[in-house]
Amino acid sequence: MxxxxxxxxxxxxxxxxxxxxxxxxxxxxxxxxxxxxxxxxxxxxxxxxxxxxxxxxxxxxxxxxxxxxxxxxxxxxxxxxxxxxxxxxxxxxxxxxxxxxxxxxxxxxxxxxxxxxxxxxxxxxxxxxxxxxxxxxxxxxxxxxxxxxxxxxxxxxxxMVMLGRKTAQEKIASFLMALIDRNRRVNKRSDSVVLTMTRADIADYLGLTTETVSRGFTRLKTEGWIELCAGGKVRVCDVEALSELAAGADR
Amino acid sequence: MxxxxxxxxxxxxxxxxxxxxxxxxxxxxxxxxxxxxxxxxxxxxxxxxxxxxxxxxxxxxxxxxxxxxxxxxxxxxxxxxxxxxxxxxxxxxxxxxxxxxxxxxxxxxxxxxxxxxxxxxxxxxxxxxxxxxxxxxxxxxxxxxxxxxxxxxxxxxxxMVMLGRKTAQEKIASFLMALIDRNRRVNKRSDSVVLTMTRADIADYLGLTTETVSRGFTRLKTEGWIELCAGGKVRVCDVEALSELAAGADR
DNA sequence: CGACGGTTTGAGTCCGGTCAATTGTCGTGG
DNA sequence: CCACGACAATTGACCGGACTCAAACCGTCG
Incomplete structure (x- = not known):
């Protein structure tokens, strides 16, 4: 009991x-x-x-x-x-x-x-x-x-909100934030995630194409918000900014 | 028991x-x-x-x-x-x-x-x-x-499949087919549905804009697949065609 | 090293969004 | 019963973000 x-x-x-x-x-x-x-x-x-x-x-x-x-x-x-x-x-x-x-x-x-x-x-x-x-x-x-x-x-x-109403960039940010949040819950380092899936998989998850996903990542990189490391590892430098983008504050 | x-x-x-x-x-x-x-x-x-x-x-x-x-x-x-x-x-x-x-x-x-x-x-x-x-x-x-x-x-x-991977026209067809299927289950006439929601609502459901939804409906009408009657009633003339479009056979 | 799959980058196109004007519908009240 | 107003729906012209097609660039593994 x-x-x-x-x-x-x-x-x-x-x-x-x-x-x-x-x-x-x-x-x-x-x-x-x-x-x-x-x-x-x-x-x-x-x-x-x-x-x-x-x-x-x-x-x-x-x-x-x-x-x-x-x-x-x-x-x-x-x-x-x-x-x-x-x-x-x-x-x-x-x-x-x-x-x-x-x-x-x-x-x-x-x-x-x-x-x-x-x-x-x-x-x-x-x-x-x-x-x-x-x-x-x-x-x-x-x-x-x-x-x-x-x-x-x-x-x-x-x-559904993500698929129906967010922009490509917001979708990618949401995806990364979801991975970070998950890492936090299992008590791993929260500022980096490992992508076990291909760009094509991410695209099919976000309702985009591989090319758009790739462009999205490079744009986040050039803006200094993330770093793309070897082995599919992504270091998130500016969690705050990424989180705000993901939330969809404005277009 | x-x-x-x-x-x-x-x-x-x-x-x-x-x-x-x-x-x-x-x-x-x-x-x-x-x-x-x-x-x-x-x-x-x-x-x-x-x-x-x-x-x-x-x-x-x-x-x-x-x-x-x-x-x-x-x-x-x-x-x-x-x-x-x-x-x-x-x-x-x-x-x-x-x-x-x-x-x-x-x-x-x-x-x-x-x-x-x-x-x-x-x-x-x-x-x-x-x-x-x-x-x-x-x-x-x-x-x-x-x-x-x-x-x-x-x-x-x-x-999610609908929001992420279907075209505007397919989304609209899917929406109508879902309503028809529902009508069938409650044993109503299966070839016509009543839309209790506005175009804006439908748009927000399908991840589109009012204008696109409206254009979609008129296109289905001019192709002779549906009829738009008073009181938001939609008569589906060619359920077969609509169903195939909704399923996403090809673009 | 070379082959292969994945990734990035570029150029051009198109679907659906945006902005704006018009038409239609319905309820209300004169 | 009709005129009016408010709001929904349609239609048109234009724009732009994401897609398409294509080429170059990796990283990994035989």
């Missing part, structure tokens, strides 16, 4: 915070399921019994849009991109997922997006039916799933 | 289908809460005891972005728009809500969007704390909320 309350308290916090706050976090501890911060050993063994640990190399596809949705999955290590395609090949990346992120909230009987590894990835695979049974039996998990879905909806709406 | 299963079966269906399928649907019956198709009288009285029925005229604001999130609400009659603003006034409408739609899945401690009535609106207001207690006590409701959130996430991703 006390356990249940511990889990309930974390409901409206982002995944990263939860992980750091709770010593018993399954993701950071056993690295299996990041949804429940405090799970009794009995339930945990149920989870352990249905999970299968997998790996994928960069470029490999984890899930295919349109396939029957048989599994939930949990990213343990690495980065993946989630995208949808139009019939003629135009692509929209709806999100990049990092360790601790869960995949499976946003589909019904078939997967509605394709998921592809950007880096070598470790992940956990849960047969959907069995996973749902565990959720049925351990109620705090359902609460957490709902809380996560709620958070993702908020993020999705933010993304 | 049998009740619980009845509710569980409807999990991955859209709200409209649920309403029509279940005779005891709270929304279509008592018009109070559309989340649970089959709720025991005892729980239902709990719901009834915390709800307050409200009305709003067109143009009135139901919720304000940034305000403390004290309530959930359920649209009973009319249409509302949900939007976010950038500091300089640019606006992105993230969705239009219709009877049966629920508001409250996508916010945490403060409202993340503003909600405004497009037509005179009837809605139900639930104090958040008490609402959550009811959810705690009637588990199928939590499952339904999760299912809804999941559906909304899928829709949000579809929206």
């Amino acid at each position: 006390a356990m249940a309350y511990a889990a309930l308290n974390t409901i409206n916090e982002p995944a990263e915070r939860r992980c750091n706050a709770a010593a018993g976090c399954v993701n950071c501890g056993a690295r299996e399921l990041s949804v429940c911060a405090a799970m009794p050993a009995s339930d945990m063994s149920r989870v352990t019994s249905i999970v299968s640990h997998r790996r994928a190399d960069a470029g490999e596809t984890l899930l295919n849009e349109g396939d029957k949705a048989t599994h939930f999955l949990n990213i343990v290590d690495g980065t993946v991109k989630v995208y949808k395609l139009l019939p003629d090949g135009r692509r929209q990346i709806t999100g990049f997922l990092y360790p601790g992120d869960l995949l499976g909230l946003a589909f019904n009987d078939t997967y509605t997006s394709t998921v592809e590894a950007l880096t070598p990835v470790k992940y956990c695979l849960f047969p959907r039916r069995q996973f749902e049974r565990v959720v049925d039996e351990f109620r705090p998990m359902e609460k957490q799933l709902l809380a996560r879905a709620s958070n993702e909806l908020v993020a999705a709406q933010e993304q | 049998a009740m619980a299963y009845a509710a569980l079966n409807t999990i991955n269906e859209p709200a409209e289908r649920r309403c029509n399928a279940a005779a005891g649907c709270v929304n279509c019956g008592a018009r109070e809460l559309s989340v649970c198709a089959a709720m025991p009288a005892s729980d239902m009285s709990r719901v009834t005891s915390i709800v307050s029925h409200r009305r709003a005229d067109a143009g009135e604001t139901l919720l304000n972005e940034g305000d403390k999130a004290t309530h959930f609400l359920n649209i009973v009659d009319g249409t509302v728009k949900v939007y976010k603003l950038l500091p300089d006034g640019r606006r992105q409408i993230t969705g239009f809500l219709y009877p049966g739609d629920l508001l409250g899945l996508a916010f945490n401690d403060t409202y993340t969007s503003t909600v405004e009535a497009l037509t005179p609106v009837k809605y139900c207001l639930f104090p958040r704390r008490q609402f959550e207690r009811v959810v705690d006590e009637f588990r199928p409701m939590e499952k339904q909320l999760l299912a809804r959130a999941s559906n909304e996430l899928v829709a949000a991703q579809e929206q």
